[in-house]
Amino acid sequence: MLINIYNDRLCDWRISRPGRIEVVCGSMFSGKTEELIRRMKRAKFAKQRVEIFKPAMDVRYSAEDVVSHDQNSIPSTPIDTSSSILLLASNIDVVGIDEAQFLDQGLIDVCNQLANKGIRVIVAGLDMDFQGKPFGPIPGLCAIADEVVKVHAICVKCGALAYISHRLVDNDKRVLLGEKQTYEPLCRECYQRALQEEQ
Numbered sequence: 636m637l638i639n640i641y642n643d644r645l646c647d648w649r650i651s652r653p654g655r656i657e658v659v660c661g662s663m664f665s666g667k668t669e670e671l672i673r674r675m676k677r678a679k680f681a682k683q684r685v686e687i688f689k690p691a692m693d694v695r696y697s698a699e700d701v702v703s704h705d706q707n708s709i710p711s712t713p714i715d716t717s718s719s720i721l722l723l724a725s726n727i728d729v730v731g732i733d734e735a736q737f738l739d740q741g742l743i744d745v746c747n748q749l750a751n752k753g754i755r756v757i758v759a760g761l762d763m764d765f766q767g768k769p770f771g772p773i774p775g776l777c778a779i780a781d782e783v784v785k786v787h788a789i790c791v792k793c794g795a796l797a798y799i800s801h802r803l804v805d806n807d808k809r810v811l812l813g814e815k816q817t818y819e820p821l822c823r824e825c826y827q828r829a830l831q832e833e834q
């Protein structure tokens with residue numbers, strides 16, 4: 636009897652496909668991409684139809700795949716604008732978006748539209764740029780999300796939880812693709828000290 640009630644509810648859940656927005660944000664090396672890949676792979680195990688998008692400009696490890704710093708990967712569709720997601724996500728249960736900080740502000744409305752249609756949307760991206768300023772559509776997405784998870788890297792100077800990606804090269808452009816040669820995750824104290832030393 637109990638099992639039947641449980642199965643009925645499970646079926647209801649599958650049929651109604653409750654839409655929601657989940658945001659995974661934090662600094663570089665905090666595990667955002669790994670968490671996105673983990674959630675998308677679990678959705679695939681549950682036989683859900685998944686599609687992962689990433690900004691086409693992010694060609695760091697691969698032009699096509701979403702790849703973590705530990706080389707975990709999952710196939711993705713590169714896009715130039717957020718509106719492409721609406722066109723490409725028909726008949727999909729779960730939409731994943733990586734490096735969302737590089738997409739336009741329209742992404743907020745796109746995610747809302749998808750969730751309102753019953754789609755589960757999982758967005759991963761940097762909460763702040765190298766100067767500590769909120770990055771692209773991520774803050775707006777946090778505001779409308781059903782769930783926000785802030786993940787943390789380890790500060791490479793002191794071993795505390797990092798909160799920001801410190802840029803190691805002299806370049807003021809907001810967008811600068813890079814890895815460990817270009818950025819290091821730091822805690823608040825070590826970041827302040829690093830800025831003072833740079834002056």
Ligand SMILES: Nc1ncnc2c1ncn2[C@@H]1O[C@H](COP(=O)(O)OP(=O)(O)O)[C@@H](O)[C@H]1O
Nearest residue numbers: 662663664665666667668669703704705788789
């Ligand atoms: N300082 C660090 N703190 C935590 N993880 C690190 C650090 N440096 C390298 N890593 C590696 O980065 C991985 C996370 O990679 P990834 O999911 O691509 O992060 P993100 O997408 O947030 O940049 C960790 O599992 C770890 O192996």
Ligand SMILES: Cc1cn([C@H]2C[C@H](O)[C@@H](COP(=O)(O)O)O2)c(=O)[nH]c1=O
Nearest residue numbers: 662663664764765800809810811812813
């Ligand atoms: C802080 C910061 C980062 N970037 C770039 C550097 C990387 O190419 C990506 C972040 O990748 P990750 O998966 O989160 O490690 O963003 C940038 O362009 N500007 C910045 O301020």
Ligand SMILES: [Zn+2]
Nearest residue numbers: 790793822825
């Ligand atoms: Zn520190």
